[in-house]
Structure formats: C-alpha cells, structure tokens
Amino acid sequence: xxxxxxxxxxxxxxxxxxxxxxxxxxxxxxxxxxxxxxxxxxxxxxxxxxxxxxxxxxxxxxxxxxxxxxxxxxxxxxxxxxxxxxxxxxxxxxxxxxxxxxxxxxxxxxxxxxxxxxxxxxxxxxxxxxxxxxxxxxxxxxxxxxxxxxxxxxxxxxxxxxxxxxxxxxxxxxxxxxxxxxxxxxxxxxxxxxxxxxxxxxxxxxxxxxxxxxxxxxxxxxxxxxxxxxxxxxxxxxxxxxxxxxxxxxxxxxxxxxxxxxxxxxxxxxxxxxxxxxxxxxxxxxxxxxxxxxxxxxxxxxxxxxxxxxxxxxxxxxxxxxxxxxxxxxxxxxxxxxxxxxxxxxxxxxxxxxxxxxxxxxxxxxxxxxxxxxxxxxxxxxxxxxxxxxxxxxxxxxxxxxxxxxxxxxxxxxxxxxxxxxxxxxxxxxxxxxxxxxxxxxxxxx
Numbered sequence: 001x002x003x004x005x006x007x008x009x010x011x012x013x014x015x016x017x018x019x020x021x022x023x024x025x026x027x028x029x030x031x032x033x034x035x036x037x038x039x040x041x042x043x044x045x046x047x048x049x050x051x052x053x054x055x056x057x058x059x060x061x062x063x064x065x066x067x068x069x070x071x072x073x074x075x076x077x078x079x080x081x082x083x084x085x086x087x088x089x090x091x092x093x094x095x096x097x098x099x100x101x102x103x104x105x106x107x108x109x110x111x112x113x114x115x116x117x118x119x120x121x122x123x124x125x126x127x128x129x130x131x132x133x134x135x136x137x138x139x140x141x142x143x144x145x146x147x148x149x150x151x152x153x154x155x156x157x158x159x160x161x162x163x164x165x166x167x168x169x170x171x172x173x174x175x176x177x178x179x180x181x182x183x184x185x186x187x188x189x190x191x192x193x194x195x196x197x198x199x200x201x202x203x204x205x206x207x208x209x210x211x212x213x214x215x216x217x218x219x220x221x222x223x224x225x226x227x228x229x230x231x232x233x234x235x236x237x238x239x240x241x242x243x244x245x246x247x248x249x250x251x252x253x254x255x256x257x258x259x260x261x262x263x264x265x266x267x268x269x270x271x272x273x274x275x276x277x278x279x280x281x282x283x284x285x286x287x288x289x290x291x292x293x294x295x296x297x298x299x300x301x302x303x304x305x306x307x308x309x310x311x312x313x314x315x316x317x318x319x320x321x322x323x324x325x326x327x328x329x330x331x332x333x334x335x336x337x338x339x340x341x342x343x344x345x346x347x348x349x350x351x352x353x354x355x356x357x358x359x360x361x362x363x364x365x366x367x368x369x370x371x372x373x374x375x376x377x378x379x380x381x382x383x384x385x386x387x388x389x390x391x392x393x394x395x396x397x398x399x400x401x402x403x404x405x406x407x408x409x410x411x412x413x414x415x416x417x418x419x420x421x422x423x424x425x426x427x428x429x430x431x432x433x434x435x436x437x438x439x440x441x442x443x444x445x446x
Contacts, residue, residue: 012281015218016225019285023229037230044227051220054213055291058206060159062294063167063316064174065203070309071178072185072196081179081309084424088314091416092322093360098257099324099408100359102250103332104346110246114337167290167320210294217278217295221285228285228403243333244401250329251404258415265422271433275303276414283410287402289326290319292410300414305431306421314420318413320364325405325412326373327363331380332356338386358383373405 030036071081150168152158158169181199184192259269273280279299283292293315300311322328335355336346344351362379381387421427 011218012221012278015222016281016285019222019225020229022222023226023231026226026230041227041230044223044230046223048220048223048227051213051216051223052286052288052291054216055286055294056288058210058213058294059290059319060161060166060170061202061206062210062297063170063312064159065199065206066297066308066312067171067174067316068178068181069199069203070307070312071175072181072192072199073308080424081175084310084313084420084426085317087420087423088310088317088416089321091419092318092412093363095254095257095261095324095412095416096322096328096363097356097360099250099254099328100332100356101352102253102257103329104336104352104355106246106250106253106329107333107336108347110242112243112246112333112337114341167316171316210298214295214298217282221282224285243337246333247329247401248404250333251325251408254324254329254408255411258411261415262418265419266429267418267422268433272304272415272418275299275432276411279414280407280411284403284407287406289323289406289409289413292406293319296410296414300417303431304414304418305428306417307426310417310421310424310426314417315413318409318416322360322363322412322416323376323405323409325408326402327376327409328359329408330373330401330405331359331362331377334377335359335380335384335386338381342386355380355384373402 026037026040030040149163150172152163152166152169152173154162155169155173157163158166158173160166163169181192181195184195259272262269262272276299279292279295282295283289286292296315297311300306300315301308332355339346339351346352346355359376359380362376362383418427
C-alpha cells in the first residue's frame with residue numbers, strides 16, 4: 001500500500017474492502033474457536049484504536065492553533081469573523097432541522113413503532129435503567145449551565161478534554177486569543193508579529209504531525225473494518241432490519257439534500273464528493289467526527305480551495321453543533337417510534353414543530369465521538385418527557401448505523417464550509433474545480 005504510484009484514496013478504499021474480508025474470514029473460519037478470534041481482535045485494536053487515538057490526540061491542538069491562526073491572519077475588516085460564525089451556525093441548524101424532519105418521515109413511512117421492538121429483548125427495564133442514570137446527568141445540566149460550560153475555568157483542562165463542553169471551550173478560548181492578538185496588529189505591531197511567528201511555528205508542527213498520521217490511514221481503516229466485521233452481531237442487524245434500512249435511507253436523502261445545497265451555491269456535487277471521498281470513508285469506518293477533524297480540515301483547504309479560516313471554524317464547530325446524523329436523524333426516529341405508544345401522532349404539526357426545535361437546539365454540544373447519538377436522543381427524550389428504554393434496545397445495531405451517521409455528520413460540516421466560503425467569498429473556485437484530488441498533506445502521505 002505504500003507504493004508511490006497508488007492513489008491515496010484507492011489505498012484507503014482497498015484497506016476498507018480488505019478489512020471487511022479479513023474480518024469475515026476470521027469469524028467464519030474460527031467460528032468454533034472464539035479464543036483465536038478474541039486474540040486477533042486484541043491486535044486489531046492496537047492498530048485501529050491506536051490510529052483513532054492518534055487522531056483524537058490532534059483534535060484539541062489542531063482546533064486551537066488553526067482557529068487562532070485563522071483569526072490573526074484575517075485581512076481587512078475583522079467583523080467578517082462574526083458574520084462567518086453566524087452563517088456557519090445557521091447552516092448547521094437549518095440542515096439539522098431538515099434531517100430531523102427526514103427522520104420523522106422515514107420512521108412513519110416504514111411504520112416503525114417502539115412496541116414492536118420490545119419483544120426483541122428479555123427485559124428492557126434493565127437496559128433503560130442504565131440510561132435513566134445518564135438522563136439524570138443531562139437533566140442536572142440545564143441550558144444556562146451548558147452555556148456557562150463553554151467558558152473554560154482552566155483552558156489547559158479544556159485542551160486536555162476535561163469539562164462539560166471541552167471542544168466548544170477550546171473554540172471559545174482560541175477565538176479569544178486570536179481576537180486579542182488581532183487587536184495588537186496596529187497598536188503594537190512588533191508584539192503581534194512575534195506572536196504570529198510563534199503561532200505559525202506551532203501550526204506548521206501540528207500540520208506536519210497530521211501529515212504523518214494521514215500516512216497511517218489505510219492501516220487504521222483496515223484494522224477498524226476487520227474488527228467490525230469479526231465482532232458485529234449480525235443477528236441483531238437482521239432483527240432490527242427495518243430501523244437499519246430506514247436510517248440509511250434517511251442518510252441517503254440527506255446526502256441528496258446536501259448535494260442540492262451545493263448546486264444552489266454553484267458547486268459541482270461530483271467534484272465535491274470526489275474530493276471528500278477519503279474523508280467520508282474514514283469517518284464511516286472510524287465512527288468519530290472529532291477524530292476525522294484533521295482530515296476534514298486538510299481536504300477543505302488543500303483540495304477544495306476553501307480558506308483556512310472558514311475550513312477550521314466550520315469543521316471545528318460541526319464537531320459539536322448540528323450533527324445531521326447523530327443529533328438530527330437518530331433522535332427524530334427514536335421520538336417518532338415512541339410517540340405512537342403514548343397516543344401521540346408524531347406528524348401532528350404542533351408536536352412536529354416542537355420536537356424539531358428541541359432536536360435542533362439539543363444538537364449544541366453533542367460530542368463528536370462514539371455515543372453522541374445516544375446523548376442526543378437522551379436530551380430530546382428528556383425534554384419531551386418520553387421514556388428512554390428504546391435507546392437500550394437499539395444498541396444491537398448501533399455500530400452499523402453509527403458508521404453512516406458519522407459520515408453524514410462530517411459531510412454536513414464540509415458542506416457548511418463550502419456554503420460559508422461562497423457567501424463570504426473565501427473559496428478558490430478554480431482550485432475546487434481542478435482535477436487535482438490530492439491535498440498537500442496527502443501528497444506527503446503518499
């Protein structure tokens with residue numbers, strides 16, 4: 001896979017297919033000897049989880065240096081930052097609301113009903129009790145407290161991933177540092193230039209690490225997919241097939257919606273998905289939006305020609321705000337399945353509007369790592385006063401659904417960057433339309 005003539009994207013796709021094949025062979029050949037399977041999975045975890053941890057290690061430093069650099073390099077009117085941020089949040093919220101509507105319609109169209117799934121488990125009250133505890137955790141953090149959590153009492157703790165909303169806290173701190181430094185550009189240019197050089201050096205070092213980690217992507221994808229195929233409960237997939245099918249149809253519909261948005265803003269969807277393919281493939285296999293962040297930023301800047309400021313801000317905010325798959329489609333489908341058991345028509349206009357608004361607002365602060373969809377569902381169910389037992393039932397197919405949801409989450413962030421870049425005139429459209437689908441970091445990786 002390290003031969004220079006093989007395209008990076010082809011290497012990643014080949015690794016995905018090979019990983020699925022290895023996992024299938026492992027579970028088929030050694031079905032009667034689970035000890036061998038389990039020992040093999042341990043070593044797959046070293047490679048797969050090790051790669052994901054490398055990416056997660058980069059998330060906070062990348063967000064901090066990228067947003068700070070984006071701000072101190074702003075040319076002209078710095079008020080563009082406020083406009084840029086508002087556009088990004090607005091697009092994320094709008095697409096989340098649309099994805100929630102799609103989730104409701106899909107659940108209704110497939111006739112999904114929570115009462116039909118309860119027979120698939122022996123005692124859902126046991127599973128529900130585990131999630132009631134997590135529900136109490138969310139209930140103890142009302143909206144005002146969640147807003148306060150964005151302001152870090154210790155920025156270094158936020159950089160270490162500690163606190164209620166560490167990613168948003170790092171975004172806030174980086175924005176504060178960058179804006180403050182920008183205020184020194186005219187008053188104390190020598191101090192500003194010194195700080196700019198320091199941040200540029202840090203940025204270059206972080207991006208060099210990103211390039212190194214990207215070089216390991218095919219191996220990480222291979223191990224992750226091999227583990228997935230070898231350990232997945234295929235019987236659970238079959239039993240909950242309707243929910244699985246409805247979920248992926250919803251995801252496909254939202255990808256079509258994203259394509260329509262791209263067309264409206266003058267982008268060629270085929271060009272876009274060609275350039276985004278490697279990022280979306282890794283998001284699909286890794287199931288972590290946050291871990292995909294370095295690849296996302298690299299693709300937006302180096303392949304699509306979107307400015308560094310828009311790329312970093314859009315990708316960073318999309319990790320914790322407005323995730324179309326985990327915080328839009330999934331909680332909407334869960335609510336639509338529970339509502340009929342409580343005598344509520346999920347498509348009643350008054351209920352639907354209320355639920356969509358709650359889902360959109362609840363998407364703020366959802367972590368871009370495994371479990372984000374469950375958290376989003378718990379927040380929504382709590383706000384509506386619905387029981388949470390269904391969340392436990394759906395865990396059987398969580399890994400497979402989460403793959404598609406994560407891909408959609410990442411795609412939404414990239415589409416948001418493209419829209420914002422066009423509105424703010426922060427995109428090199430010639431670079432976007434070029435046939436070069438290899439970014440600078442990927443070039444190094446090859």
